[in-house]
Amino acid sequence: MIYGACESNAVRLNENDAMSISSADADVGAEHTVQDLYSLKVSAVASDSDIVRTATCPVCGHNEARRKYLINGTKFEIVNCTQCNLGSLWPLPTGNEIRSFYPEDYYGDGGSKFSSVIERVVRMIAARSALFVARSIRRSGRVLDVGCGRGITLRALADAGCETHGFEVSKHALRGIDPRVQVTVANSLAQAGYPGGHFDGVLLWHVLEHVPDPSGVLREAWRILKPGGVVIVAVPNYSSLQATWSGAAWFHLDPPRHLYHFPITALEQMITTVGFVPISRHHFSLRQNPFGWIQSFQNRLPWMPRNGLYAMLHRIESNRRKPFTLAIRLQLWLCFWILALPSLLLSILAALLRSGATIHMVGRKPLTN
Numbered sequence: 048m049i050y051g052a053c054e055s056n057a058v059r060l061n062e063n064d065a066m067s068i069s070s071a072d073a074d075v076g077a078e079h080t081v082q083d084l085y086s087l088k089v090s091a092v093a094s095d096s097d098i099v100r101t102a103t104c105p106v107c108g109h110n111e112a113r114r115k116y117l118i119n120g121t122k123f124e125i126v127n128c129t130q131c132n133l134g135s136l137w138p139l140p141t142g143n144e145i146r147s148f149y150p151e152d153y154y155g156d157g158g159s160k161f162s163s164v165i166e167r168v169v170r171m172i173a174a175r176s177a178l179f180v181a182r183s184i185r186r187s188g189r190v191l192d193v194g195c196g197r198g199i200t201l202r203a204l205a206d207a208g209c210e211t212h213g214f215e216v217s218k219h220a221l222r223g224i225d226p227r228v229q230v231t232v233a234n235s236l237a238q239a240g241y242p243g244g245h246f247d248g249v250l251l252w253h254v255l256e257h258v259p260d261p262s263g264v265l266r267e268a269w270r271i272l273k274p275g276g277v278v279i280v281a282v283p284n285y286s287s288l289q290a291t292w293s294g295a296a297w298f299h300l301d302p303p304r305h306l307y308h309f310p311i312t313a314l315e316q317m318i319t320t321v322g323f324v325p326i327s328r329h330h331f332s333l334r335q336n337p338f339g340w341i342q343s344f345q346n347r348l349p350w351m352p353r354n355g356l357y358a359m360l361h362r363i364e365s366n367r368r369k370p371f372t373l374a375i376r377l378q379l380w381l382c383f384w385i386l387a388l389p390s391l392l393l394s395i396l397a398a399l400l401r402s403g404a405t406i407h408m409v410g411r412k413p414l415t416n
């Protein structure tokens with residue numbers, strides 16, 4: 048996870064530092080628990096013909112948007128650029144506000160974000176993603192995972208023989224990271240101070256939707272990549288079947304943490320504007336897409352807590368206090384098991400229709416500018 052710019056310089060952590068991180072940035076998220084943020088209700092704007100003047104769109108440069116969703120109980124809403132259809136959180140939050148969206152319990156406990164069985168499944172799926180990454184870069188290449196978190200992808204890449212580097216803005220996110228990963232902590236990717244032309248691959252795995260300047264992050268990725276190197280960008284797909292069917296109930300809206308919501312065309316426009324040559328688009332994610340169907344379906348049931356299943360699986364303190372009644376917990380589990388197979392089949396169908404709920408694109412930096 049990565050967010051806004053700030054003052055301090057980059058800190059490179061050695062193995063012992065990474066293992067002994069405790070509560071260094073304890074002021075983050077004092078106002079919220081992660082449970083509060085996942086349960087924020089979202090509703091559609093009554094008339095989506097309302098046009099507002101916004102900040103300059105990071106994709107197309109336009110500054111008018113159509114009001115789309117209200118995030119209840121906050122000053123924020125989601126608006127869609129009238130030119131490229133990029134969704135944006137509006138008004139854009141300040142750096143301090145963005146920090147408050149990531150309370151310490153967002154990162155889980157002791158390097159695990161989920162309950163033990165789910166954590167094992169997440170790690171298995173991450174290893175599969177890592178194999179995809181390893182195939183996209185040269186053998187034993189040097190790879191940087193921006194917003195590396197617990198480093199579950201980097202662990203698998205290190206196993207595959209890659210030289211692994213991780214970048215994070217929060218020390219809390221790094222708990223439990225593999226000691227083979229060379230970690231840098233700074234307030235933005237640009238402040239990390241990586242040399243130009245240094246990496247064979249840069250992963251932006253569900254990063255761009257969280258940052259206030261996504262095109263700036265892509266430009267920095269371009270700078271630090273070697274000619275011929277690849278950037279791998281994954282984001283939720285705002286133009287997907289799942290997003291359209293779910294509307295305000297869509298799990299991957301994740302307000303207010305997701306500052307931007309990318310339709311495929313907008314993402315591709317931003318990548319090509321920076322100079323990358325798109326190589327491939329991928330529409331299936333076992334980790335993200337079936338769960339998105341299940342949780343979005345539950346979110347459409349008015350008596351169910353928004354993102355209740357995710358909160359229940361998420362390994363957080365407030366969850367240990369069991370905030371849901373037994374009846375709700377039983378319904379959440381029942382929904383999960385009944386919808387597990389249909390959601391997998393829907394995700395396969397959506398992928399075949401090139402409309403995955405999350406997508407990842409691979410772009411190459413040309414050998415010559």
Ligand SMILES: [Zn+2]
Nearest residue numbers: 104107128131
């Ligand atoms: Zn736009």
